[in-house]
Amino acid sequence: MGYRAETLFRLFKAAAPTLLGVLGVLVLAAPIRLFEGVAPTPILPLVIVFFWSVYGPDYLPPLSVFMIGLLQDLLTGGPLGLWPAVYLVTQYIVMSQRAYFLGREQKVVWLGFALASAGAGLILWLVMSLMSGVLLPVRHLLLQFAATVLIYPLFGIAFGELHRRVLVEA
Template structure:
């Protein structure tokens, strides 16, 4: 009868068991909405760019709805929209409805979008940003019973489209790290 070695053999460590594995899964699932909320709060810092808050949350909701829809759920999108409305002093509901529409459409088309090149996804996002800015403008007009100037909506669409490549690069790295961690466990 051979004795077992005193040291464990080198190689892959044993996966976490029980509670630790569940906590790791919960943390990975919560990472997209939590980091988006942190970005929202950081974007709300007084920089003189009031459109920065919705311009940051829109790419994040779109990206995670396409590439990790399990983590970006409708309740999380609702909470992010509410946080956006509170941080921008917008009428409650405009950001919520806009983000839920973006999430729903991105979720519905995720299978096709996930297979496309970055440039094609970016162009689709540009259309989403223009549509979301137009929807926000329309909702504000309905709630205020007057036509607001269209330039803030245009700036929001352009700023969102311009921020998407940088934010998508960072979110892609986080997504790949989460996929590697899931494969290892």
């Protein structure tokens, strides 16, 4: 491999999780509704932040997490700073428990993701309820987070392969 190709490959390796996060935000913000709107769109950036905070925190620094959240706020019309705060809190808590998750069965990591998702959902619900001045209904939020938790194993496998084959072995 030539110098230029090697440099581009190293740049791709460093940027891959951030690019995945941006792609996740674009999918989330796109006017696509699964099963004609019956199934809520999973929060893919949360999956990405969780996975890379466990298995490759050096590949997804806090500045990237902040920018992913800010992009989500801008594209979805949410209050500026809410998603960056949610993602950064999630990243901090997950990284503090990283040693526990490493080497565990995927079922344990999936349960950890479910707990992290519940925490993120609670933060979102509390902030939005405070901003609106009333306790907001949680039905849609619960459905969206349930969809997010259910898709985690698929993305965990895909990201695990990317991590192993491209970022670690290459």
